[in-house]
Amino acid sequence: MQPRRTIKSSSTSRLSWVWHAPALIWLAVLIGLPLLSVAVLSLARRSPGGETEWVLGISNYSRALDPLYLWIHARSLLLALATTLICLALGFPVAYFITRQPSAGRRNLYLFLVTLPFWTSFLIRTYAWILLLRTEGLINNGLLALGAIEQPLPLLYNNFAILVGLVYTELPFMILPLYTALERIDRSQIEASSDLGCSAWQTFWRILVPLSRPGITAGVVLVFVPSVGAYLTPDLLGGAKSLMTGNLIHSQFAVVRDHPFGSAIAFIVMVGVLALVAASHRATREHSELRAP
Amino acid sequence: MMAGSYVSHPKLSLFTLVIFAFLYLPLAVLLVFSFNESRLMVDWQGFTTIWYRILLQDQGLLDALANSLWVGLCTTVLSLLLGVPAGVGLARRSSHRHIAFEVLLLLPLVVPEIILAVAFAGLYGFAKLRLGFGTILVTHVAFSLSYVVFMVRSRMARLNPSLVEAAMDLGAGPCQVFFRVILPFLAPAVLASSLMVFTISLDDYVITSFVAGAGNTTLPLQIYSMAKEGLTPEINAVCTLLMGVTVAMALAAHWAQRAAVSWRKMAPVLLLIAAAAIVPLGWRRWTTAGHDQVLNLYIWSGYLAPDTLKVFEQRFQARVQCDLYDSVEAMLAKLQSGNAGYDVVVPSDYAVQILQRRGRLSPLNRSQIPNLEQNLDPQFLGRPFDPENRYSVPYTWGATGIGYRKDRVGTIPGGWEALWEERFRGKIVMLDDMRENFGAALKLSGFSINSRNRAELEAAKTLLEKQKPLLQAYNSSNFQELLVSGDAWLVQGWNGQIAKAIRDNPAIGFLLPRQGTTVFIDSFCIPANAAHKALAHQFINYMLEPETAAAVVKATGYNVANRAARPYLSKALLNNPALFPDSGSLEKCEMLQDIGEATLLVDRLWTEVRSK
Numbered sequence: 001m002q003p004r005r006t007i008k009s010s011s012t013s014r015l016s017w018v019w020h021a022p023a024l025i026w027l028a029v030l031i032g033l034p035l036l037s038v039a040v041l042s043l044a045r046r047s048p049g050g051e052t053e054w055v056l057g058i059s060n061y062s063r064a065l066d067p068l069y070l071w072i073h074a075r076s077l078l079l080a081l082a083t084t085l086i087c088l089a090l091g092f093p094v095a096y097f098i099t100r101q102p103s104a105g106r107r108n109l110y111l112f113l114v115t116l117p118f119w120t121s122f123l124i125r126t127y128a129w130i131l132l133l134r135t136e137g138l139i140n141n142g143l144l145a146l147g148a149i150e151q152p153l154p155l156l157y158n159n160f161a162i163l164v165g166l167v168y169t170e171l172p173f174m175i176l177p178l179y180t181a182l183e184r185i186d187r188s189q190i191e192a193s194s195d196l197g198c199s200a201w202q203t204f205w206r207i208l209v210p211l212s213r214p215g216i217t218a219g220v221v222l223v224f225v226p227s228v229g230a231y232l233t234p235d236l237l238g239g240a241k242s243l244m245t246g247n248l249i250h251s252q253f254a255v256v257r258d259h260p261f262g263s264a265i266a267f268i269v270m271v272g273v274l275a276l277v278a279a280s281h282r283a284t285r286e287h288s289e290l291r292a293p
Numbered sequence: 294m295m296a297g298s299y300v301s302h303p304k305l306s307l308f309t310l311v312i313f314a315f316l317y318l319p320l321a322v323l324l325v326f327s328f329n330e331s332r333l334m335v336d337w338q339g340f341t342t343i344w345y346r347i348l349l350q351d352q353g354l355l356d357a358l359a360n361s362l363w364v365g366l367c368t369t370v371l372s373l374l375l376g377v378p379a380g381v382g383l384a385r386r387s388s389h390r391h392i393a394f395e396v397l398l399l400l401p402l403v404v405p406e407i408i409l410a411v412a413f414a415g416l417y418g419f420a421k422l423r424l425g426f427g428t429i430l431v432t433h434v435a436f437s438l439s440y441v442v443f444m445v446r447s448r449m450a451r452l453n454p455s456l457v458e459a460a461m462d463l464g465a466g467p468c469q470v471f472f473r474v475i476l477p478f479l480a481p482a483v484l485a486s487s488l489m490v491f492t493i494s495l496d497d498y499v500i501t502s503f504v505a506g507a508g509n510t511t512l513p514l515q516i517y518s519m520a521k522e523g524l525t526p527e528i529n530a531v532c533t534l535l536m537g538v539t540v541a542m543a544l545a546a547h548w549a550q551r552a553a554v555s556w557r558k559m560a561p562v563l564l565l566i567a568a569a570a571i572v573p574l575g576w577r578r579w580t581t582a583g584h585d586q587v588l589n590l591y592i593w594s595g596y597l598a599p600d601t602l603k604v605f606e607q608r609f610q611a612r613v614q615c616d617l618y619d620s621v622e623a624m625l626a627k628l629q630s631g632n633a634g635y636d637v638v639v640p641s642d643y644a645v646q647i648l649q650r651r652g653r654l655s656p657l658n659r660s661q662i663p664n665l666e667q668n669l670d671p672q673f674l675g676r677p678f679d680p681e682n683r684y685s686v687p688y689t690w691g692a693t694g695i696g697y698r699k700d701r702v703g704t705i706p707g708g709w710e711a712l713w714e715e716r717f718r719g720k721i722v723m724l725d726d727m728r729e730n731f732g733a734a735l736k737l738s739g740f741s742i743n744s745r746n747r748a749e750l751e752a753a754k755t756l757l758e759k760q761k762p763l764l765q766a767y768n769s770s771n772f773q774e775l776l777v778s779g780d781a782w783l784v785q786g787w788n789g790q791i792a793k794a795i796r797d798n799p800a801i802g803f804l805l806p807r808q809g810t811t812v813f814i815d816s817f818c819i820p821a822n823a824a825h826k827a828l829a830h831q832f833i834n835y836m837l838e839p840e841t842a843a844a845v846v847k848a849t850g851y852n853v854a855n856r857a858a859r860p861y862l863s864k865a866l867l868n869n870p871a872l873f874p875d876s877g878s879l880e881k882c883e884m885l886q887d888i889g890e891a892t893l894l895v896d897r898l899w900t901e902v903r904s905k
């Protein structure tokens with residue numbers, strides 16, 4: 001805590017609002033204002049013809065708390081959680097591997113290679129996965145030809161396919177923040193820990209994880225939050241058979257044209273996710289404060 | 294050098310290799326299929342470079358690519374300019390003093406894209422902004438900023454404060470501290486977040502589709518709208534080219550660095566290469582802009598023959614700027630905002646009604662469209678959505694039916710019950726469309742597709758629940774490919790797509806269920822604030838000419854509401870059952886209508902079916 005105070009009392013901090021004022025204004029006008037109007041919209045109601053009537057009330061919220069919808073949210077949260085954990089487990093070693101590359105050029109090249117697949121279109125990547133996972137697709141045909149399986153595996157149009165799609169889409173959003181945190185760790189600390197007889201596993205838990213905590217937090221937020229609202233992946237790879245939060249909201253806007261109800265659901269989800277993120281921030285902060293010498 | 298026992302651990306390298314294989318596996322598929330002779334991405338039929346040649350002549354796709362790259366670059370630069378200082382500023386203060394800012398940063402990530410999209414469209418409509426490059430850029434920066442701020446802040450948290458103090462003790466001012474100490478320290482975060490922002494901007498579809506105006510189609514918009522007619526390897530080719538160029542640039546930069554060429558020297562070279570790649574792509578657009586009369590057309594993808602627009606441009610000395618859409622809601626939202634700048638749109642039946650009711654359509658001057666009465670089939674005129682055709686001119690029509698693999702299913706009953714047969718378990722695909730699903734179930738029980746009766750809808754729901762375990766998927770996007778590949782044997786689908794599938798694979802059949810089904814009519818309309826109304830009328834009249842209409846049928850697989858076009862069609866087309874269903878089976882068909890309050894009930898029942 002001590003060092004932070006030092007910076008704050010320095011001469012630059014009096015002007016520190018200058019640093020973030022432009023971004024703050026940009027976000028206030030372009031994110032705050034439209035969303036405020038959506039908040040108001042969530043209090044209106046749908047006319048029989050599908051237009052919005054400005055008769056304000058909270059009926060949309062009581063409707064949205066129906067167990068039918070809550071179960072859908074629970075399923076989405078679970079899926080997002082699974083996506084996040086898998087991304088963390090897969091992304092951490094990769095990010096670490098990249099930071100251990102001897103030259104900056106090579107590290108940047110690897111970072112670039114992590115994002116490159118995502119410069120294609122989401123749709124075309126997803127179609128490629130469909131080609132791979134189909135009953136008569138490349139993976140099944142390959143395995144059949146090798147004699148590894150006798151019946152095609154049901155790979156497409158189930159939760160497994162959704163998870164593959166989500167992990168694939170979100171992985172770079174885990175690897176990049178982890179990289180920026182791990183890159184900073186002094187190699188001598190790792191060497192010291194192994195010199196002092198720590199196993200690789202102990203070094204990982206005692207040195208790497210605590211020191212990369214800001215990166216882990218950033219990565220978890222960047223992966224978890226968009227996963228909660230994902231709707232195209234469940235549609236295209238899951239065969240639209242199980243409804244997710246994102247589908248629910250999307251159809252209120254795109255199909256049912258009940259914008260007020262859609263906004264109400266979105267607001268509930270928004271507050272829920274913000275609360276989760278805030279709680280996790282607090283938990284990590286307390287945790288690191290406890291551990292601080 | 295490589296100290297520490299596991300720094301170069303082989304297991305770690307192996308693991309990374311596996312992850313990269315996972316990341317690049319779909320890309321390998323994409324690359325291979327860009328050289329495939331078959332139009333459908335189903336199986337390998339031989340090597341060809343024809344898709345690259347087609348791509349190089351597809352000005353629409355190239356323009357979209359150029360637009361996307363420009364938007365991506367500008368978004369990245371602007372996000373860094375705003376985001377890096379903000380990340381630095383935030384990291385230096387305790388976060389609880391900035392709850393409002395924190396929340397504003399998290400919101401773009403938390404809020405589902407569709408909500409942001411609607412909110413943005415509402416804001417720009419309210420502010421009367423002309424939708425275009427500006428609105429796309431401003432929006433992309435708004436939802437990308439958070440990524441920069443988060444990454445920079447998490448990096449700043451690890452900055453040793455004594456470095457800053459030391460610099461200041463040595464007499465450095467705030468600017469010097471920022472540029473000499475903080476920025477170099479932040480370099481990895483800046484690089485990582487630029488990659489992220491560029492990626493996000495390049496790939497955004499949902500929000501962009503609501504805030505782009507006439508002539509600003511980005512690559513994802515173009516690709517999604519092309520998907521309706523089935524993605525062709527042309528898209529693979531454009532993605533492969535894009536990646537090829539970027540990989541070449543990255544490798545060049547890498548080698549230059551190893552050869553100790555400094556970044557300062559490299560950066561201009563790289564920028565030049567990038568500009569050399571982008572400028573020719575957009576050249577035609579920028580040079581011709583403002584010369585001729587321009588017609589801004591907004592139409593479903595796959596609704597034009599390849600030279601439909603070229604012939605019009607030559608004959609009327611005009612230029613057509615054509616944007617494609619694939620979702621009614623995006624189209625409605627844009628016309629709703631009133632500033633998208635379109636001159637001709639092609640909404641479906643019920644959308645005509647919605648737009649007209651909201652005062653977004655301009656009444657037509659019938660005397661300028663003589664072909665309407667001369668050539669159109671009277672059975673498509675005077676339909677309930679526009680009884681006197683004051684606002685709309687029918688263009689194409691189609692019906693929902695069942696496509697099936699004759700070689701796999703044997704004989705099937707001629708009605709909707711075929712999609713409920715136990716022996717086809719796992720081989721049935723239904724459209725991912727609430728009204729179409731209920732439509733099939735309602736017709737199967739003998740009710741109207743537009744039923745508002747609770748008991749009837751409940752009965753339909755029970756049927757859909759019974760059907761769900763038999764289904765492979767709900768799919769509205771590439772069902773015809775599943776049919777061609779043999780993954781699905783029976784699909785509920787729109788006739789145009791199935792007509793194309795029949796052309797690719799004669800083992801596919803199409804039937805209009807004997808209980809009846811939904812039909813749709815897509816019509817030309819002129820938005821209320823169109824800038825080129827005279828030209829718009831000329832265009833509509835041109836599209837109704839028999840030769841033009843016949844070429845459209847041939848190219849698209851959809852039928853036109855044009856009687857005069859029939860003599861121009863080949864026997865093969867006239868005999869395609871999906872294109873010309875026998876008119877007896879059309880009698881029981883209905884057009885989807887807005888069912889008012891009952892929409893909420895159907896939605897609720899549908900949610901119950903799908904959350905089982």
